[in-house]
Amino acid sequence: MTFLNLHELESLAQKRLETGAFGYIRSGAEDEIALHENRAAFERIKLMPRMLVDVSEVDTSTQVLGHELSMPVMLAPVAFQTLAHPDGELASARAAAQADTLFAASTLSSHPLEAIAGASDGSKWFQLYCSRDKVLTHELIARAEAAGFEAICVTADIPVAARRETDERNRFSLPPACLPGNLKRHRALDDLTTSDQGSALVRLIGDMFDPSLSWRDVEALRARTKLPFLVKGILAPEDATRAIDHGIDGVVVSNHGGRQLDCAPATIDALPAIAEAVDGRIAVLLDSGIRRGSDVVKAVALGAQAVLIGRPMMWGLAIDGQQGVSRVLEMLREEIARTLGLIGCPSLRDLDPSHVLPSPPR
Numbered sequence: 001m002t003f004l005n006l007h008e009l010e011s012l013a014q015k016r017l018e019t020g021a022f023g024y025i026r027s028g029a030e031d032e033i034a035l036h037e038n039r040a041a042f043e044r045i046k047l048m049p050r051m052l053v054d055v056s057e058v059d060t061s062t063q064v065l066g067h068e069l070s071m072p073v074m075l076a077p078v079a080f081q082t083l084a085h086p087d088g089e090l091a092s093a094r095a096a097a098q099a100d101t102l103f104a105a106s107t108l109s110s111h112p113l114e115a116i117a118g119a120s121d122g123s124k125w126f127q128l129y130c131s132r133d134k135v136l137t138h139e140l141i142a143r144a145e146a147a148g149f150e151a152i153c154v155t156a157d158i159p160v161a162a163r164r165e166t167d168e169r170n171r172f173s174l175p176p177a178c179l180p181g182n183l184k185r186h187r188a189l190d191d192l193t194t195s196d197q198g199s200a201l202v203r204l205i206g207d208m209f210d211p212s213l214s215w216r217d218v219e220a221l222r223a224r225t226k227l228p229f230l231v232k233g234i235l236a237p238e239d240a241t242r243a244i245d246h247g248i249d250g251v252v253v254s255n256h257g258g259r260q261l262d263c264a265p266a267t268i269d270a271l272p273a274i275a276e277a278v279d280g281r282i283a284v285l286l287d288s289g290i291r292r293g294s295d296v297v298k299a300v301a302l303g304a305q306a307v308l309i310g311r312p313m314m315w316g317l318a319i320d321g322q323q324g325v326s327r328v329l330e331m332l333r334e335e336i337a338r339t340l341g342l343i344g345c346p347s348l349r350d351l352d353p354s355h356v357l358p359s360p361p362r
Contacts, residue, residue: 001319006291006312006328013084013315020170021083024201025314027166028258034266035258038289041266045298046357053344058337062348064306065151065228065250065283067123070100071333072300072348075325076287076308077127077153079108082178084317085324090119092313095325097122099333104153104308107140108204112181117147125151127232129158130210130217136186137210141225143182152225153252154218157233161205162260172201183208219246230283233260235270237277240284250283257288257310268299272353275303293335297343301351
């Protein structure tokens with residue numbers, strides 16, 4: 001099945017996926033203001049081209065925390081990927097390795113992290129949701145280290161579950177094959193397969209996630225591992241500098257794809273102040289709203305070392321498993337190279353904020 005861009009891919013994936021699964025992947029919180037603003041903010045930003053620059057060769061490669069990547073696009077930690085394809089995270093990890101980029105596995109992955117680690121020899125990070133059960137949290141870090149994951153990324157923006165009305169309307173539940181593989185030895189999961197209590201995900205978050213998580217806790221978790229340690233969900237420059245103070249190696253500028261605080265700023269709007277506050281001392285990544293290679297170029301010009309994509313990965317999985325995800329990554333790399341050529345930048349290293357025009361007033 002052919003598609004010319006990632007917007008078309010989403011429409012094709014909708015035809016393949018069950019209503020509840022598509023709704024869970026596509027939707028945001030409440031009125032979906034943040035979800036739509038993530039895209040609108042990218043669309044408001046314009047690129048300023050420079051003429052008569054030799055772009056006969058364009059280099060899209062970059063480096064993030066010691067990882068050599070073929071492009072500044074990584075695969076985000078998305079839960080329950082077998083909703084889109086039986087191979088789920090295994091296929092995504094293989095596609096990332098094939099593209100010489102990095103895959104991040106979710107705590108709520110359908111396949112256990114050991115299976116994901118064994119799926120390919122590519123670089124992988126482990127995204128950690130902190131449980132009320134601290135023993136479980138510590139065990140997940142240890143398992144990730146033992147399996148060969150190369151960084152830990154704590155998600156900080158779910159102190160409580162947002163209201164995702166699409167999931168409630170669809171009474172979203174998980175097919176047995178999609179249950180979180182990392183939790184099966186720790187928690188009975190049968191209640192997540194029932195559709196008579198609203199959203200199964202909200203039930204899981206309320207039961208498992210730790211609403212008391214603080215910077216002190218994050219610092220203690222950071223001390224438990226020698227792996228690079230990131231915090232995902234940062235939107236305020238003050239929190240980015242606090243991350244540095246607490247020994248964190250990188251932050252992900254994220255509003256959870258518009259799935260948590262519905263009044264949160266678009267991530268690309270929050271990025272410049274965070275990049276300025278960090279001033280190169282730690283890695284700065286960004287997710288939410290990426291649909292074009294030009295979006296990636298804008299993010300790098302404004303201070304991100306790389307971006308992470310979530311929904312496009314899931315649409316690719318739904319269409320053609322590993323090959324679908326590979327096509328998504330290939331398409332983005334082609335668009336990044338084309339955009340760099342059109343604005344007169346032979347490489348990502350030549351990008352800076354002067355290539356971006358400020359967003360016009362709304």
